[in-house]
Amino acid sequence: MPCPDYAKRWFAARAWKPFPFQRAVWRALSRGQSGLLHASTGAGKTYALWFGALNAWAKPRPAASDKRRPAMAPLTVLWITPMRALAADTLRALQVPVDELDLGWSLGLRTGDTNSAERARQTRRLPTVLVTTPESLCLMLAREQAQVELASLRLVVVDEWHELLGNKRGVQVQLALARLRRWQPQLITWGISATLGNLDHAQQALMPEGIRVQGANDKTLKVDTLLPASVERFPWAGHLGLRMLEAVVEQVEASHSCLLFTNTRAQSETWYQALLQARPDWAGLIALHHGSLAREVREWVELALKQGQLKAVVCTSSLDLGVDFLPVERVLQIGSAKGVARLIQRAGRSGHAPGRPSRVTLVPTHSLELVEAAAAEQAVAARRIEPRVSPQQPLDVLVQHLVTLALGGGFRPDDALAEVRGAWAYATLGEGAWQWALAFIRHGGLSLLAYPDYRRVEPDEHGVWRVPDARLGRRHRLNIGTIVSDAALNVKFWSKGGGGKSLGSIEEGFIARLRPGELFLFGGRTLELVRVEQMTAYVKRSSGKKPAVPRWNGGRMPLSNELAEAVVEQFEAAARGDYHSAPLRAAKPLLQVQQAWSALPGRNRLLLEQLKSREGWHLFLYPFAGRLVHVGLASLLAWRLSQRAPASFSMSVNDYGLELLSPSAVNWQAALDGGLLSPANLVHDVLASLNAGELAQRRFREIARIAGLVFAGYPGAQKSTRQVQASSSLFFQVFRQYDTGNLLLSQAEHEVLSQELDVVRLAHTLEHIHGGALDLRVIGRPTPLAFPLLVERMRESLSSEKLADRIARMVGDLERAAGPAA
Template sequence: MGTTTDFAKRWFTVRGWKPFAFQKQVWTAVKQGQSGLLHASTGAGKTYAVWFGALNRFARASSPAETSRKRKPVAEPLTVLWITPMRALAADTASALEAPLQDLQIPWTVGLRTGDTSSSERARQSRRLPTTLITTPESLTLMLARADAQTALSSLRMVVVDEWHELLGNKRGVQLQLALARLRRWHPDLIVWGVSATLGNQAHAEQVLIPNGGGISVQGQSKKELRIDTLLPPAIERFPWAGHIGLKMLPQVVSELESSASSLVFTNTRAQSEIWYQALLEARPDWAGLIALHHSSLSRDTRDWVERALKDGQLKAVVCTSSLDLGVDFLPVERVLQIGSAKGVARLMQRAGRSGHAPGRASRVTMVPTHSLELIEAAAAQDAVAARRIEPRLSPVKPLDVLVQHLVSIALGGGFVPDELYEEVRGAWAYRDLNQAEWAWALAFVRHGGLSLTAYPDYRRVEPDEHGVWRVPDARLARRHRMSIGTIVSDATVQLKFWSKGGGGKQLGSVEEGFIARLKPGDGFLFAGRLLELVRVENMTAYVKRSTVKKAAVPRWNGGRMPLSNELAQALVARFSAAAQGHYDGPEMQAMRPLLQVQQHWSGLPSEDRLLAEALKSREGWHLFLFPFAGRQVHLGLASLLAWRASQRQPLTFSIAVNDYGLELLSATPVDWAEQLDAALFNPADLLKDVLASLNAGELALRRFREIARIAGLVFAGYPGAPKSTRQVQASSGLFFEVFKQYDAGNLLLAQAGEEVLREELDIRRLEQTLERINRMKLDLHQIKRPTPLGFPLLVERMRESMSSEKLADRIRRMVSDLEKTADTGKTR
């Protein structure tokens, strides 16, 4: 029988390792039955801190009699659930957990249960679960929806939530909170540990994971050495604009990759990764087979191959997206390149940690700007990382769509008694304030669809039996629900396969339905690093063949525009403010001096206590450029709010453009911005009412409601092999939205849609904080004669909406040429 740190000491000693103090602290806490949150740098040894805690407390070594048998000893029953946010991490985690078991002769088994698990393996697990099961929140909920769930999980003693920061702030995390509440009810002494590398609010993270208190927070080893540098472009564009993709930096990137044995090249979007991978191959054809592409829309086989080749040191570089952000252990990787701004401190640190992924090894990330202003972001990111100003992540509060789904799942998993389940649900942090009226609404909704759907059998999903236990009586509805469990809602995707006359062509991955809908047979596009030609579309599958077309489209997936985080924005403004005082510290700021001097001469530079504003009269009309540095989501709400409030004073119509730094309002009729920009325009009072009045809030709420309707089970996305199209799903959601508005205005899912628009689409809290901050600042308004380096990208952003990419590029070239000539003459306005 193992004793405290017995297994750990034995295994570490054989490898010549010395445990860190934080690892010993976790081992001791688990031995004492404590739950907790472990926060430590990527590659610092978090996994073995928690894993050996479990082994030391619950495992035993095989006896000599057992080991002398020819057959393996019977494995211990399910003891540990290991929750991972990504299926891609599961296999890598399993390898790490299995390593000590054979060496120490521990009769434990490790298994995987994710969306990628084969039906034969699922059947095997149905007969006997492994001692440690690595799974996702969705697969855990599916287990809880089994009628024998309580029996199957009766031997469970510990739950580990890996990469907790990835789940904490979204509905997947809420789904997990509800699952943990059920497991705690069955096992009051259940030990729960969260593991994370990048959290800016550890106290909240611990409270959400262990809502009843009693947990401890363990801080890992001292700061891991993190080296951050920037590739400087050969020339600085004084009038930058987003959309370059950074390919002008291709020669420098190639040179950097040449100097390292193995590198990861992170991009922020899947489209960007496709473009960069193709560009690298064209620049270095001899690297074919030595560089690879990895993003979540590629086939599982392709991603598995890339991950194995990286681990084995066979690849020189992999161009990737957030699909490789987390946890996968690639020891051969020496460095990371980040194409474009990471937009957040935590994201940059997470990606940097993919290099030097071992205790004691330094991590290195090199930032590659895609336009000039990202050089200042790079300098600001270094400041924020050095100060460890990491973004906080907050749990959603009372998402009723997730609760409704959970009720049906639990009704399938043996049924529930409402009063008992109410107390259990309130044990999840997100629902700690759930009141009886909301609970009664949720019960009515799963029983008969609420006020407006009572007549339809498909929405009578749960019924109480003669004993008062609520169950799912309809096998068809039960099957549909199991297929719909989860909170990840994305646009419908079309599978890509090579065309084969006999069928059965190789699968390449998937793209969003909206992209394929814009193509016709014969059109070319870029995917998985290949030039492809569309042959035909059939049953949500696009058949393709290799193409030689010179002009190819690139799939655009949703989710590509990440807003600038508050922490990075503050560091960015601090850098501008220092430049205004003549301080250009570091190579990035030195390189930016020519641009910043033009900005200062023609207008001014932003600072912490002054709000930079620029008024311009052009042939298009009267422009206002405003630079609050609050991120594009907040700027969208702010621009709409200011436009609406200004139009209440005089009849005005505005065109709007936003980016992460600021916003542009353009009116075809005269506006005296010096008079308009007063305290009342920025007043936080009546914010909610004015924002809703200023936006097409109904359309925004409808878009949110589509997701809510699918999570809540109102809309079924179809069976395997026969999925519904996006248009069908959207039409169904829209119909429910209108029915509820007309006949069930008090439906809480409608209210949730409105709340999510304000919280997530517009970030209403940050908008309110921005207005409060603006009111404390002094307005620094400049009447300018031409666009400045900060204002020019906003002009481009607006023109992009109405011009083709070719016409836009030609127009921009002419504008930049004129502005550069003016800047060279030294004109100050």
């Protein structure tokens, strides 16, 4: 089949040749087929869908008449992206062919960053193509005339579907698509994805039926590691790898442009400041990018990157996705990426074009990450990519969606049930849960019948369920979304006349710990807190020393299963004397001490170490199952031990293992022989071992916000985190006492098990241990694997200065005991 006209003209002008997968998508769209496009980052996926849409529906720009603007085509394409930065850049990429081909399509952007004037224009007339986010799409569906406004829609593209699939935002997208398909049964849906390990599920969750197009996956990915000049044999996490600063500066100097990815916003602030201090001449040539910075700052950085004006940007996951930065030559990953898919995604930010190789350099922040780096190199080469699974039947998302439907023209329950079951997450939704959801939005459930604010939806005389109260409708629109975090304060420069420049937002919990006059690091600047007023933190510049670094929530990502398995394989190779990669060879001094004092872990053998110290009796285990699983496992083991004999335990965890410490004697071998690690009665014992009520109550805060029980306040008058938490806690206690059948309570317990404790992975870990061998070693002093766990525990009780002194003394003693490195 010949190349379609618009694509042929535009590609020919650039001397480009379409890839076979792009042609396949164009053919599928011309036949009205839906599908999932999966290809490596930078392979040309956007052009595959975009030119398919242009060829199918675009017409030349109509001639202007009477000096009036020509009328553009009505809304035809919705392009959904998971991030604001990606949305803005996608719009720029889509606009270029439309302008150059002089087509009669208008393009617009609708995200949380869209200003009120642009929103008003879109209210009068939607553009032909609207690039938006899941939250903004749901806001559109909550408009009374939504069905009429979206009547001309032909195609929905869900970009970076792998980023949405595994969370509640993906469920939001499923429900929104079910609504759009009910209005437009012939609606075409396409997902765009890279770095996914379970494509069948990804496709089923997005569309009831469709084709799959596999794009080019032969992109060259180079993963290497920046090796330290010397290796700590007793490493500890927490110093953010700044001892590698000089080597990182050399890498940045040698490249034309690069991205330095960190895993947390706090880490990005610290590294940006360190780079500026090391190279003051780079001021204006390096920049900082993370989600809490003001929109204007983020947009400036994105555009400057695209135009090749910046030498380096220190960033977080805010620049993980799809943004097209052709000039970026290198990517450096500070610390472990914690997952294979994330590392591949970030690597793809360099050489982000078809045929160009991508390169990512790992920068270990402590010596054990050298082993992890060797594992990452191997896992990326083998494309051992993590699967992502959609949540099933989150009822908080469902009740929010039902109120949205009631605002967006209303719904009839029987029709709405069939529609909701069209979303994969609710395909098996039972009648009982459905009736509970209807009752909940109608009067808040059994315990809230007397309160008008929870009578959000009522059937009218025709049996159509609507929101009768305009005030409740406004509250709902302000509450739409599933991203729930601590209340954020605006950060502004202090100005006597008011109106100081906005720098971004920061979590209330951090600012609450500061007093006026204290310093903190934000946006690459050292700032002094002047005052806090009406959810705004007013600041001024400062040249003082030792500023605090903000700690945003979500900073600790657990090690993925695939990468953890690859790490254990590296330990097994080292045990055989096979130091096959540069990072593993660099870690050899550490591994030799571990092997001499204890043993190296293995895939079918759980390494345990017991130690008697002045603190008491220690047990170290190394299941390599990730931090979340180890939290549950540590609590489970401590509880099981205490059931046999009264005892108290201190615990610490990291991604590799866990420590139990008892001040009284424990016969660890007898405990292990007595079924301490048995997978039997797992869920019962886990719930009993933890303060399950407190965990469920904490999880319920998020659920209450999404379900609309708790209102965070109007713009400019937001409630504080303490107020929101108090409100959700009150609901939790009321439901437990007077409405025990409230399904949001059982959802909270389910999410604790599945998300906070990852009980499925915990069960798999215990079954794996049960089927293997236990290798209990008695050690005379902390090994290289045990030492980081000791530090984790001490961190909770010591200030940073005292902790550093204590660690220095301990490391000195251990190094002397280990003797000179080979």
